[in-house]
Amino acid sequence: MKQNTVSNERAHREFGGAKGVTAMMVGFPFVMYYLWASARYNDGQFLQPTSYTLSGICEFFRTFGGYIADGAYPSKYAIAIFWTYVITEGIFYVTLPGIRTRGLPxxxxxxxxxPYLCNAVWSFYTSIIILAVLHLSNVFRITTILDQFGPLMSVAIISSFIITFVLYVGSILFGDKLFDRPHALSGNLIYDYFMGASLNPRIGKLLDLKMFFEVRIPWFILFFLSVATAVRQYENYGYVSPQVLFVCFAHYLYANACAKGEELIVPTWDMAYEKFGFMLIFWNMAGVPFTYSHCALFLSARDPKQYEWSFSYNFFVYALLICCYYVFDSCNSQKNRFRNQIYGLTTTRKSFPQLPWQTIKNPTFIRCANGGTLLTSGWYRYARKIHYTVDFFQSLSWALITGFSSPLPYFYPCFFIIVLIHRVTRDIEKCKAKYGADFNEYCRICPYLFIPYVF
Structure with missing residues (x-):
């Protein structure tokens, strides 16, 4: 067993190996706290030392630590809110109706x-209804999640470290008896903690933790934060601005897209080949909902008269979002429905919205020597990573709607483009190794990577 778990990752470790992932595990939470403190205590501008002397820097970190202790302490109330939500979504995962499908061999x-039970779309709308009832009955005001943003963020960060540890140790010590057996370990404790020990840890037969964390935690929370912003603005000013409506609309589209197409996530690279360690757990639990939401935090902290953009500017940002979302949704649908067809997984869900050209009729593709396939029609005929391009411009629109007075909403698109470039680099390396000459032919037929006829 031990012999089979140690792989050639000894020879090639991503992210700079153990030193690189250690820096990220320290750096990610620090960046999150820094962005939050800048938003809350410095009017959306980057916090800076009063001077760059030793005493000035020490004073900066003392003040910064005080901000965290004052506004982001992981209170019992925040723990109760966060884990009540997580447990409730877990119950929805195994009890609500959905469609059944199977992953890749x-x-x-x-x-x-x-086997997978895909019911995230039911979980999404059930959660919306329950939160609406709780809010209107004053049992739990949805604006509480804005008031408790700092403590909730701390709970999410700490929980991600704990869950990673439990899954790592559980996989090593108990294997399939508890979660899942270790898979392709590098032999370095820190690196394997970051990347994960197991591929598909589960609780029982159906609650796949990777699938559960992929959709229901990050994107649902992000949407609820934007809804809380709209409710807070209506309560304070009597109306909801076009900018806050945009954020709600944008986050709804993304959360709903992930939920309605959950069965299309099953055969993706992340599910079949990416191990479930700190990298995925942290960003799903904490990173995505509590850093990608800075556009909503910016708007929630200001009088809407402070950002009354022109009609033409608002129209441009709305149009950018809608056009990019259409390509994003239909492009991912084409790829994943084609993959499902190849593997004989023909279940197609008719969830809202159903957009034109989501399924390619008579698709062209390369039948590779290793038994795989490479799609050469649909949106991918024009650019092999066009879904990444429009995904980036969607993220940029989330920031553009806030204007240019604060850099914090632009963290997400700036960070995201780095993630996408790194992901594409990984994809190309793996595809070259996996498909060989067939990948070269694929690049000849589909020569453009991000932008059709340009790059």
């Missing part, structure tokens, strides 16, 4: 595939 499981 897994080599380390003798080419067997795992």
């Amino acid at each position: 897994l080599k380390h499981r003798n080419n067997n595939s795992l």
Whole structure:
């Protein structure tokens, strides 16, 4: 067993190996606290030392630590809110109706595939209804999540470290008896903690933790934060501005897209090949909902008269979002429905919204020597990573709607473009190794990477 778990990752470790991932595990939470403190205590501008002397820097960190202790202490109330939500979503995962499908064949499981119950769309709308009832009945005001943003963020960060540890140790010590067996370990404790020990840890037969964390935690919370911003603005000013409506609309589109297309996530690279460690757990639990939401935090902290943009500017940002979302939704649908067709997974859900050209009729593709396929029609005919391009411009629109007075909403698109470039680099390396000459032919037929006829 131990012999089979240590892989050639010893020879190639991503992210700079153990030193690089250690820096990220320290740096990610620091950046989150820094952005939050800048938003709350410095009017959306970057916090800076009064001087760059030793005493000035020490004073800066003392003040910064005081901000965290004062406004982001992980209170019992925040723990109760966060984990009540997580547990409730877990119950929805295994009880609400949905469609059943199977993942890709897994080599380390003798080419067997795992079953999945895909009901995130039911979980999404059930959660919306329950939160609306709780808010209107004053049992739990949705604006509480804005008031408790700092403590909730701390709870999410700490929880991500704890869950990663439990899954890592559980996989090493108990394997399939508890979660999942170790898979492709590098032999370095810190690096494996970051990347994960197991591929598909589960509680029972159906609650796949990777799938659960992928959709229901990050994107649902992000949407609820934007809704809380709209409610807070209506309560304070008697109306909701076009900018806050935009943020609600944008976050709804993204959360709903992930939920309605959950079965299309099942055969993706993340589910079949990316191990479930700190990298995925942290960003799903904490990073995404509590850093991608700075556009909503910016708007929630200001009188809407402070950002009354022109009609033409608002129209431009709305149009950018809608056009990019259409390509994003239909492009991902084309790819994943094609993949499902190839693997004989023909279930197609008719969830809202159903957009034109989501399924390619008679798709062209390369049948590779290794048995795989490379799609050469639909949106991918024009650019192999066009879905990344429009995903980035969607993220940029979330920041553009806030204007240019604060840099904090622009953290997400700036960070996201770095993530996408790194992801594309990884994809190309893996595709070259996996498909060989067939990948070269694929690049010849589909020569553009991000922007059709340009790059």
